[in-house]
Amino acid sequence: xxxxxxxxxxxxxxxxxxxxxxxxxxxxxxxxxxxxxxxxxxxxxxxxxxxxxxxxxxxxxxxxxxxxxxxxxxxxxxxxxxxxxxxxxxxxxxxxxxxxxxxxxxxxxxxxxxxxxxxxxxxxxxxxxxxxxxxxxxxxxxxxxxxxxxxxxxxxxxxxxxxxxxxxxxxxxxxxxxxxxxxxxxxxxxxxxxxxxxxxxxxxxxxxxxxxxxxxxxxxxxxxxxxxxxxxxxxxxxxxxxxxxxxxxxxxxxxxxxxxxxxxxxxxxxxxxxxxxxxxxxxxxxxxxxxxxxxxxxxxxxxxxxxxxxxxxxxxxxxxxxxxxxxxxxxxxxxxxxxxx
Ligand SMILES: [Zn+2]
Numbered sequence: 001x002x003x004x005x006x007x008x009x010x011x012x013x014x015x016x017x018x019x020x021x022x023x024x025x026x027x028x029x030x031x032x033x034x035x036x037x038x039x040x041x042x043x044x045x046x047x048x049x050x051x052x053x054x055x056x057x058x059x060x061x062x063x064x065x066x067x068x069x070x071x072x073x074x075x076x077x078x079x080x081x082x083x084x085x086x087x088x089x090x091x092x093x094x095x096x097x098x099x100x101x102x103x104x105x106x107x108x109x110x111x112x113x114x115x116x117x118x119x120x121x122x123x124x125x126x127x128x129x130x131x132x133x134x135x136x137x138x139x140x141x142x143x144x145x146x147x148x149x150x151x152x153x154x155x156x157x158x159x160x161x162x163x164x165x166x167x168x169x170x171x172x173x174x175x176x177x178x179x180x181x182x183x184x185x186x187x188x189x190x191x192x193x194x195x196x197x198x199x200x201x202x203x204x205x206x207x208x209x210x211x212x213x214x215x216x217x218x219x220x221x222x223x224x225x226x227x228x229x230x231x232x233x234x235x236x237x238x239x240x241x242x243x244x245x246x247x248x249x250x251x252x253x254x255x256x257x258x259x260x261x262x263x264x265x266x267x268x269x270x271x272x273x274x275x276x277x278x279x280x281x282x283x284x285x286x287x288x289x290x291x292x293x294x295x296x297x298x299x300x301x302x303x304x305x306x307x308x309x310x311x312x313x314x315x316x317x318x319x320x321x322x323x324x325x326x327x328x329x330x331x332x333x334x335x336x337x338x339x340x341x
Contacts, residue, residue, distance in 0.1 A: 020258035026288050033179030041083060043169020049177065053087035054116050055207075062203045063122040064223045071178070072146065073140055076155045077101075077125050078174035083167045084159070087177075089118055101125050102160070103262065110133030182214070200285045203319040206292065211239040213283035214319035216338065220286065223307070223314040232303050233291045236334070244301065247276045271331055273341070277318045284322060287339035293305035304333060311336075 034040060036054040040047055049057075057078055061321030062152025066076035081087050091112075096104055099116040103109030104207065105125070108131045114120045138158060140146055146154040152168030172186040183199045200308040202221045205228045212220055220238075226233045240248075246260055253259045253268035265271045272278075279285035288295050290303030298304045311326040320338055 026339060033181075034176045035180045037106045037181070038060075039084075040082070040173050042166075042173050044166050047086050049087075050182075052089075054177075054180070055203075056081065056089060057177050058085045058181050058203050058209070059118040059200055060100070060122045060125075061178060062201075062221050063083065063119055063219050066225055067123065067126055068218075069126050069140070072147065072151055072154075073126065075171065075178050076146075076151050076158070077122060078177055079151065079167055079170040080125070080154050080159045080162065082170045082174055082177075083155075083162055089116060091116060102161075102269070103137070104161075105131075106135070108133075108137035119126055126238075126338075134155075199239045204236065205233035205300060206235040206289075208235060210236060210286060211283060212286065213239070213320065216284060216318050219314040219318050219326075223310065226310070226314075227303065227306050230306070232306055234288055234303055234307075235292075236286050236288040236294075238280065238286045240280040242275050245273070245278055246282060248272050248337070249275060266331075279337040279339060279341055282341070284320065285335060285341075287332075287334045288336060289334070298328075298333050301333070304328075307336065 002199065010240045034049050036049055036051045037153050038049050040049050048214060060077045060081060061074050063069075064077060069077075078087075081100045083142055084097075085100070087100065089100045090102075090119060091098055094305045095281050096106065097115075098112055099121045100118050101115075101121050105111065105115070105117045108129055109115055110120070110129055110131055114124075122138060124137065126140050127339075128142045131137075139159050140154065141158045143149075143154065149157070150168075151171050152164065155167045155171075156162060156164040157304075190283040198218045200214045201209045202212055202217050202224065204210045205224050210220070212222075222296055224234045249260045249268070249272055250254070252264050252270060252272040255329075260275060263274075265273050265277075273280070280287075288303060288307065290301060306327075309330070315323070315326040318338070325340070326338065329340055
């Protein structure tokens with residue numbers, strides 16, 4: 001039953017993600033950022049940034065952020081994955097290579113299962129890896145002075161099998177994909193009203209996207225990653241636009257102007273903040289699901305207990321001026337935000 005619930009949740013998250021990127025293709029074009037469906041141009045060819053390729057790019061960037069890899073390092077990783085196999089995750093390539101970075105077992109990159117797991121492959125691209133036979137694959141952080149190198153040279157230093165001109169010609173495209181993943185601030189994103197200034201994507205435990213403000217994204221990402229390692233699938237909705245908040249108010253409070261804009265939150269079922277008043281509109285709140293089910297109780301709920309116990313480890317680092325703690329709203333066991341509202 002629980003497994004079925006997770007599958008259903010993953011399915012619906014997938015639908016939301018697909019629906020969002022198809023119907024909103026134009027509004028997703030944040031400045032120079034590339035989004036699913038856009039074409040990617042490198043010095044050696046052009047291809048479509050499919051949903052799946054974008055999801056792989058998202059993993060590369062999120063793993064980078066969660067591990068405090070500077071933005072240039074995330075772009076280098078994207079350029080390598082672009083050049084290796086267009087951000088695909090193929091089971092086999094030349095000379096026994098596999099996965100988004102086409103890592104090779106005999107070089108020390110690990111087992112087939114590990115190399116074709118994008119999250120593990122990305123982690124090792126940054127950190128390198130020593131396999132069970134003591135073979136050491138060199139990661140980005142192993143390269144002395146990589147931050148002072150050109151990004152193309154640094155990419156080639158990690159991935160020596162790649163032709164340096166090819167990977168260098170992919171840097172500009174990698175930067176645009178990076179912008180698309182993190183939902184860069186300002187310009188078109190703001191003018192469409194679809195995104196707040198700094199709303200960025202976090203890859204949640206179910207593999208979908210939770211959109212939150214950039215100031216809390218690394219903390220949320222790290223917490224969701226660690227929860228997943230303990231078998232807890234944390235996901236849920238973060239940022240909501242004003243227009244989606246109005247739709248919720250219509251559904252939960254009533255359709256009159258009074259019901260939508262004036263009625264106290266507590267008179268709605270379930271309680272729903274007035275448009276403009278919700279921390280969700282700032283990307284500073286998340287309604288958590290646990291293994292695919294909304295968290296509706298506290299005691300004995302493993303995800304609630306995980307968040308309640310462990311949030312300081314992640315969220316104390318946040319630099320958000322509104323931050324007074326990662327707090328749960330008393331009336332909603334699922335709702336956590338920087339203010340508790
Ligand atoms: Zn909420």
